[in-house]
Amino acid sequence: MARKVKMRIWRGDSKNGDFKDVTVEANEGEVVLDVIHRVQATQMSDLAVRWNCKAGKCGSCSMEINGKPRLACMTRMNMYGEDETITVTPLRAFPVIKDLVTDVSFNYKKAMEVPAFEGPEDLKPGEYRMQQVDVERSQEFRKCIECFLCQDTCHVIRDHEENKKSFAGPRFFIRIAELDMHPLDRLRNRKKKAQEEHGLGMCNITKCCTEVCPEHIKITDNAIIPMKERVVDVKYDPVRWLGSKIRKREGIE
Amino acid sequence: MAKATTGIKASDIKFDRYRFDVVVIGAGGAGLRAAVEARQAGLRVAIICKSLFGKAHTVMAEGGAAAAMGNVNENDGWKVHFRDTMRGGKFLNNWRMAELHAKESPDRIWELETWGALFDRTKDGRISQRNFGGHEYPRLAHVGDRTGLELIRTMQQRIVAMQQKDKKEFGDAEKYIKVFAELTITSILKDGDKVSGCYGYWRESGDEVLFESPAVVLATGGIGKSFKITSNSWEGTGDGHALALKAGSALVDMEFVQFHPTGMVWPPSVRGILVTESVRGDGGVLTNNKGERFMFNYIPEVFKDKYADNEAEADRWYKDQNNNRRPPELLPRDEVARAINAEVKAGRGSEHSGVYLDVSKRLPADEIKRRLPSMWHQFKELADVDITEQPMEVGPTCHYVMGGVKVDPDTAAAYGVPGLFAAGEVAGGMHGSNRLGGNSLSDLLVFGRRAGAGAAEYVKGLKGKSPEVSDKEIEKAHDHINDPFDRDGNENPYALQQELQNITQDLVGIIRTESELKESLEKIESIRERSKKVRVEGGKLFNPGFHLAIDLENMLLVSESIARSALEREESRGGHTRDDYPKMDPEWRQYNHLTTWSGKKVEIEAEKAKMLPEELLSLFEMDELKKYFTEKELAKGGK
Numbered sequence: 001m002a003r004k005v006k007m008r009i010w011r012g013d014s015k016n017g018d019f020k021d022v023t024v025e026a027n028e029g030e031v032v033l034d035v036i037h038r039v040q041a042t043q044m045s046d047l048a049v050r051w052n053c054k055a056g057k058c059g060s061c062s063m064e065i066n067g068k069p070r071l072a073c074m075t076r077m078n079m080y081g082e083d084e085t086i087t088v089t090p091l092r093a094f095p096v097i098k099d100l101v102t103d104v105s106f107n108y109k110k111a112m113e114v115p116a117f118e119g120p121e122d123l124k125p126g127e128y129r130m131q132q133v134d135v136e137r138s139q140e141f142r143k144c145i146e147c148f149l150c151q152d153t154c155h156v157i158r159d160h161e162e163n164k165k166s167f168a169g170p171r172f173f174i175r176i177a178e179l180d181m182h183p184l185d186r187l188r189n190r191k192k193k194a195q196e197e198h199g200l201g202m203c204n205i206t207k208c209c210t211e212v213c214p215e216h217i218k219i220t221d222n223a224i225i226p227m228k229e230r231v232v233d234v235k236y237d238p239v240r241w242l243g244s245k246i247r248k249r250e251g252i253e
Numbered sequence: 254m255a256k257a258t259t260g261i262k263a264s265d266i267k268f269d270r271y272r273f274d275v276v277v278i279g280a281g282g283a284g285l286r287a288a289v290e291a292r293q294a295g296l297r298v299a300i301i302c303k304s305l306f307g308k309a310h311t312v313m314a315e316g317g318a319a320a321a322m323g324n325v326n327e328n329d330g331w332k333v334h335f336r337d338t339m340r341g342g343k344f345l346n347n348w349r350m351a352e353l354h355a356k357e358s359p360d361r362i363w364e365l366e367t368w369g370a371l372f373d374r375t376k377d378g379r380i381s382q383r384n385f386g387g388h389e390y391p392r393l394a395h396v397g398d399r400t401g402l403e404l405i406r407t408m409q410q411r412i413v414a415m416q417q418k419d420k421k422e423f424g425d426a427e428k429y430i431k432v433f434a435e436l437t438i439t440s441i442l443k444d445g446d447k448v449s450g451c452y453g454y455w456r457e458s459g460d461e462v463l464f465e466s467p468a469v470v471l472a473t474g475g476i477g478k479s480f481k482i483t484s485n486s487w488e489g490t491g492d493g494h495a496l497a498l499k500a501g502s503a504l505v506d507m508e509f510v511q512f513h514p515t516g517m518v519w520p521p522s523v524r525g526i527l528v529t530e531s532v533r534g535d536g537g538v539l540t541n542n543k544g545e546r547f548m549f550n551y552i553p554e555v556f557k558d559k560y561a562d563n564e565a566e567a568d569r570w571y572k573d574q575n576n577n578r579r580p581p582e583l584l585p586r587d588e589v590a591r592a593i594n595a596e597v598k599a600g601r602g603s604e605h606s607g608v609y610l611d612v613s614k615r616l617p618a619d620e621i622k623r624r625l626p627s628m629w630h631q632f633k634e635l636a637d638v639d640i641t642e643q644p645m646e647v648g649p650t651c652h653y654v655m656g657g658v659k660v661d662p663d664t665a666a667a668y669g670v671p672g673l674f675a676a677g678e679v680a681g682g683m684h685g686s687n688r689l690g691g692n693s694l695s696d697l698l699v700f701g702r703r704a705g706a707g708a709a710e711y712v713k714g715l716k717g718k719s720p721e722v723s724d725k726e727i728e729k730a731h732d733h734i735n736d737p738f739d740r741d742g743n744e745n746p747y748a749l750q751q752e753l754q755n756i757t758q759d760l761v762g763i764i765r766t767e768s769e770l771k772e773s774l775e776k777i778e779s780i781r782e783r784s785k786k787v788r789v790e791g792g793k794l795f796n797p798g799f800h801l802a803i804d805l806e807n808m809l810l811v812s813e814s815i816a817r818s819a820l821e822r823e824e825s826r827g828g829h830t831r832d833d834y835p836k837m838d839p840e841w842r843q844y845n846h847l848t849t850w851s852g853k854k855v856e857i858e859a860e861k862a863k864m865l866p867e868e869l870l871s872l873f874e875m876d877e878l879k880k881y882f883t884e885k886e887l888a889k890g891g892k
Contacts (some may be wrong), residue, residue: 013794029520031635041747044797045790050304055526055631057402058308074634097457098795108306112426116414117369125363126322129378137370139396142371142403146307150388182369220635 059147283677284472290705314401317393342685448672459793504867516650657681664707738798
C-alpha cells in the first residue's frame with residue numbers, strides 16, 4: 001500500500017541552507033522518521049538526522065514538522081493529508097550543525113547548573129523508605145526523555161538568544177521541581193534558586209511546553225505553577241518573610 | 254567531496270589529542286557505572302558516547318533490574334537468584350560471574366537510590382519488586398515500564414554531581430570526568446601487547462581524535478542492528494565486539510543470541526520494537542488464532558516441576574505463589590520465543606504472523622495504564638491499539654547477545670590484552686546460553702562497577718609507566734577512518750546493511766541448520782568483498798553514510814562470529830536452536846566457543862568450561878543437575 005509523498009527537507013549547515021523538495025514512498029503505518037530514512041538510503045546518503053531508538057524512548061529525533069516541534073519517530077505519516085507536502089526543519093531554538101541536526105549543548109550546560117540530589121546522611125543504602133504517593137509527583141518529571149522539544153518551543157528563548165543566559169527552560173524547571181518534591185532531598189532553597197538563578201519568573205505560563213511534551217508531562221500545571229506559587233508565598237507573606245530572615249533557610253537543613 | 258588523505262605521515266595528520274587514565278567507550282548503564290567507579294578511585298576518566306549523553310540503549314530497558322533484595326518475598330536471596338540465572342542460561346554461564354552478580358546486585362540498586370533514583374514502592378515504603386520470566390520470586394526493581402531510563406538518568410546525574418563537586422573544589426568541572434558526546438571510536442591502540450589508547454572521530458565534524466590512555470573499558474552494548482527485526486537502536490552495531498577482536502582479545506559463545514519473544518509485529522515500520530516482559534509478569538497471556546493459551550504445550554522437561562500445566566493453577570499463582578506453580582508464559586525467553594515461532598509456522602498465528610498477548614482481561618484499565626504506561630502509549634500511538642481493551646500482536650525480535658568479550662569475572666579484564674576491560678552486554682559469559690529478563694540492568698551495574706575498579710587497579714599498578722602511542726598506530730587508525738572516502742566503487746552502505754540484516758535474519762535467526770549457516774557465511778563473505786567498494790558521498794560533516802560505512806565493518810565481523818560459532822555447536826541450548834540437532838547435549842555443556850580474529854578471518858575454538866565448585870553445585874538438587882551435566886562430571890562431585 002505504498003504511496004508517494006512530497007517532502008520539503010531543510011538542508012544546510014551553520015552558515016547556509018535551503019529547502020530541498022523530494023518525492024518519496026511511504027508505506028502503511030510509517031512515521032516521518034521512516035520516510036526520512038528512506039530518503040537517506042535512496043536519495044541523499046549524507047542527509048544528517050539524529051535518532052536512536054525509534055520508539056519514543058530516547059528523545060533524539062526532535063525536529064520541527066510542518067512548523068511544530070515533534071519526535072519524528074512518533075509522528076505518523078497518516079496525520080497528514082494525501083496531497084500535503086510535509087516540511088521538516090531543524091529545531092529553531094538551537095544552532096544548526098547540519099541539515100536536521102542541531103547543537104543542543106545549551107541543555108547540558110543548564111543541567112550542570114542545577115544542584116544535584118542531596119540524600120539524608122543518616123540513612124544507609126537500603127534504608128530509604130518512601131511511600132508510592134510521595135514519589136509519584138517526582139516520578140512524573142523523571143519520565144522526561146530529554147528531547148528538548150519544550151526548550152525549543154518556549155518563546156522565552158525560541159527567538160531570544162539573549163535570554164538563554166538567564167533562563168534554564170521548562171526541562172530544567174521540572175528537574176528542579178522533581179528534586180524539590182523528592183521526599184528525601186535535603187536541599188531546601190530549590191524554589192528560590194529557580195526564581196533567582198534559573199529564570200522561573202520569565203515564564204508566563206502559556207503552556208506551550210506542556211503541549212509539545214511527548215511524555216505528556218504536565219510541565220506548567222504540575223511543576224512551574226506550584227513552584228511559582230510557593231515562591232510568591234514566601235516572598236509576600238510578611239510572617240514567612242520575617243521567618244526566612246531569622247531562621248536559616250538557605251542550603252541544607 | 255573529501256580529498257584522499259590515506260597513506261600520510263602521523264606528523265601531517267590533524268587530530269585532537271587527549272590524555273586520560275581511563276577511557277570508557279559507551280555511555281549506557283555499564284559505561285557510566287564504570288566511569289563513576291574509576292573517578293571515585295581518583296582517576297581521570299573520559300566517557301565516550303556514540304550518541305548524545307543520556308541516550309544510550311539502556312533507556313529502552315523497560316521491565317526492571319533483578320536483585321534479590323527480598324522486599325516482596327522474603328524467601329528470596331542470592332542463592333535463589335544464582336540458581337535461576339544458571340537455569341536460565343542452561344548451566345553454560347560463567348558461574349563466578351553469576352555468583353558475583355547475584356550477591357552484589359542488591360547493593361548496586363540501593364546505591365542508585367542514594368543518587369536520587371525513584372523506584373516504585375512497596376506498601377511499607379521499600380523498593381517494589383515485580384515478577385519476571387525465570388525468576389522464582391518477584392525480584393525486579395522497577396519504575397513502571399521505564400526502568401532503563403531511570404537507571405541511565407540517575408547515573409548521568411551522578412556524573413554531573415561529581416563534576417559539580419570537582420568544579421567547586423578545583424574550579425574545573427572536567428578536571429576528572431569529561432564527557433565526549435557523538436564520538437565513535439574506531440581503533441584500540443597498543444604498545445606491544447598492552448593498551449596505549451584509542452582513536453576515533455567526532456560524528457559531528459568528522460575530525461579525528463586520539464586518546465592516550467593505559468586503560469580502555471568497552472561498554473558498547475550489543476549487536477542487534479545486524480538483524481532485520483530487532484529491538485535495538487542504531488547504535489547496536491557490535492563496535493566493542495569488533496574492537497576487542499581486532500585488538501587481539503577473544504569473544505566467548507557468540508552463537509547465543511536472544512530473541513525476545515514479544516516485539517511488535519504491526520505495522521511493518523515498528524516491527525521489532527520491544528513489548529516488555531512485564532506485560533506477562535503482570536498477568537498477560539499468550540494465545541493463538543484459535544484462542545488457545547498455547548504455552549501449556551511448550552513446557553520443556555527440565556522445567557516441568559516449576560510451571561503450571563493447567564490454566565486454573567496458572568491463574569491462582571498470581572494470588573498465591575507459595576502453593577501454585579508459575580504460568581508457562583513466564584518461562585525463560587528462549588522457550589517462549591521458540592513456542593511463538595512454532596505456532597506461527599503451524600498456521601496458528603495472528604493476522605500479521607505473530608500471536609496475541611492480552612492483559613486487558615486480567616487488569617482494570619487504570620491499573621494497566623499505571624503499571625505499563627509506555628506500552629499503552631506505544632501501541633496507542635504507533636499501532637492504533639488500546640491495550641486496555643484489545644490484545645497486542647507480538648512476535649520474536651532480536652534483543653540481546655549473550656556472547657561477548659571473554660573477561661575475568663572479578664576485574665572485567667579482557668582476555669589477552671592488558672589494559673582492556675569490558676562490561677555489560679559487550680562482555681560474555683554471565684548469562685550462559687540465555688539471559689533472564691531483568692538480569693541485564695543488574696549485570697551492567699555489577700560489572701560496570703567492577704570494570705571501573707579493575708581498570709583503576711590496573712592503572713595504579715603501572716606506577717606511572719604508561720604504554721606509549723606510536724606514529725604507526727596513529728597512521729593505521731587514520732587510514733582506517735579515511736578509507737571510505739578514497740575508494741573506487743559505487744556500493745551503497747545502506748543497501749549493504751539491509752542485505753546483511755536479511756541474511757542474518759533468515760539464515761542465522763531463531764532456528765538454524767547446517768546448510769543455512771554455511772550459506773550465510775558465503776553471503777557474508779560476499780558482502781564483505783562488496784563493502785570494500787563502499788564509497789561515501791559528501792563530506793565529513795555529520796555524514797550518516799560515512800558513519801554507516803565504518804559501522805558496517807563491525808556488523809560483518811559480528812555476524813560472521815555468530816554464524817561460525819553456531820555452525821560449530823551441534824546441539825540446541827538457550828539462544829541457539831539447531832533444527833538438525835534439536836536436543837540439548839550435556840557433552841556440549843562442557844565447552845565454550847572462543848572467537849578470535851587472525852586479521853583475515855574469524856576463527857573458532859572450543860574451550861573446556863570450568864566446572865562449578867562444590868559449594869555452588871550443592872545449591873541444586875542432584876535430580877536437576879542430571880538434566881544438564883554428564884554422569885562423569887557429577888561423579889567427580891564438581892571438583
